[in-house]
Amino acid sequence: MKHDRILLSHGSGGKLSYQLIHEIFLKAFGNEFLSPLNDQAVFSLPASRLAFTTDSYVVNPIFFPGGDIGKLSVCGTINDLAVGGAEPLYLSVSFIIEEGLLVEELKMVVDSMSRTAKHAGVKIITGDTKVVERGKGDKLFINTTGIGVIKDGINLSPLLIRPGNAIIVSGSIGDHGIAILSHREGIQMKIPVESDCAALHGLVKDVISQSNGILAMRDPTRGGLATTLNELVSSSGCGMIIEESAIPVKEEVKGACEILGFDPLYLANEGKLIAIVSKDSANTVLEAMQKNPLGRNASIIGAVVDAPQGKVLLETSIGNRRILDMLSGEQLPRIC
């Protein structure tokens, strides 16, 4: 690349765009679907039931402890497919770049996406790039869209949730939120918290292969565990009782929350999932999760109940009960 920074001309469709696509994007992502550089990727799929999802990533800063916007944009979309029981196959990627972004930074993000996608076994098969004037964006925004296949016999839905089901979380919560916030605010901690950003389809596959008792899964991203549990009760029409002391939270995340006045139950996660499973299969699912490094600290955190309908009750750490509500307002802007 001749230039150190992204110029408006890199998005013009002309020579500089060509150079950007060939020297950065194709070099990193190249595969049989993308490399012909057609206006579309043409492919066939091995199943009739598909999962399809899209997400945009605007995280600030674009590099943070434990990840970067590129890794996040691949993992986030994979996870949205995975918690539907799908095996992710293909991604599209769309970059909106602010004029002046260092080409080196773009390269680092793209390489990170490429590594993450390869490791996850998914291919980036189509894409787009736009450049906006300086001050009209903030370095880099990424949209990814993903497609995956769902094997016969797998059917996950909050509508299947029934009283008596167990609620499992795959590991410690709040890591991503605290990693971003402490980095953003320049807060130094003795043990720096890293984002949990990770692709979860391997974990999902392990669990599904061990048990057919999984009824629904979600990844508790923005709004955190509390908000996701509330979404699950409002779509299922059941209630939940959660035991606060059973929810895994790292000591350093607890400490940072105390200092900053945040509640870990409302902080974003990027590498965790919540599974609602039948009571009988709870231990099998838990053990299967704990065998995978991404689910090592999985824990049964509560149970589905019939009343109060549409509400999540929290048994607090000191043994009293209260309502666990959804997040109100904005706790942390541009967290993912």
Added chain:
Amino acid sequence: MKYIDEFRQKNAAQAILKKIHEISKKKCNIMEICGTHTHAISKYGIRNALPPNICLISGPGCPVCVTSAGDVNRVIEFSKREKDVILATFGDMMRVPGTESSLQEQKAAGRDIRVVYSPLGAIDIAMAKPEKEVILFAVGFETTVPTVAATVLMAKDKGIKNFSVFALHKLTPPAMKALLDLGELNLHGFICPGHVTTIIGANAYRFIAEDYHAPCVVAGFEPLDAIHGLYMLVKQLEEGRNDIEIQYKRVVTWNGNVKAQKIIEQVFEICDSSWRGIGTIPMSGLRLKEEFADFNAEKRFGIKSETFEKPLDMILDLRLDNGDLKSEIQTGCACGEVLRGLLIPNQCPLFGKVCSPETPVGPCMVSFEGTCAAYYKYEFLQST
């Protein structure tokens, strides 16, 4: 000691709660002054675990909630005043309604308003942007004041010219006195704020025991602290004592943090202050001393203070112009009564209907630690 889980032990908490049930006979109203106590009581489900004869009332102890609409208007004026102004504020102030707008609406309209987590964050902005005027919107009780005072001293020391403070600091004991003097209350004892008292010392509440014959316990903010503090207060009430006691002994002393008091005195002087939902309370606020006039945003930008106002009326005026909320508001935002302990939040006709954390009407719903927000978040059960 990690000071996280030790004060959240289930067995200890349940044991003290059991003791409260055993000794508590009298019907009593207890006010927790501080919003952080309100928050902890709700967050850990403590209210519902107390015997029914104990009623907890939340006092005017959230600095965000008691900032008047007039003062929010003035800070908005600052942000509009010059195009090269950066307003630095604590996050909770963003949503607080003025009469026509809030800082979050002003930010969306293009004003440069930034959230800082410490007053020193504003200094960093000022140093990074020497071409801009940085105004720190400083709210808070005695706990926050020393850090703001230290920030002003640092700015003076470093010769930072583009930094000033719009100070709306408030003092706790005068507000408690004002509440007691209103005579509209039926209060039997106070849980006093742990961190404010760390600075001012527990002797500051002597007048409450001596002149008003109400017992006080200074408590910490962990659930065990709050429950233990309640136990100590209930014990005093049952034994007919009016003492000042310190539960939060690991940080609170009788004389407080003298160094912090000195730095406050060095930079600030006492003035009247306007409290949302209550009105103007004499000698209940702090303003920068004359020798720090260069750092006083009011003097620097010539926005005059509106000392005397009826804050709640201003909210009413605002919403009356605003059409659809008119009828509800006329029948009543009850923040004034909630702050004085005359009503609990869910007795307000607006609570959970037109007034919620997403669309706060009055100050008590605005802050996450506001009495109504705490009630809404942790205790409100929609009728289904």
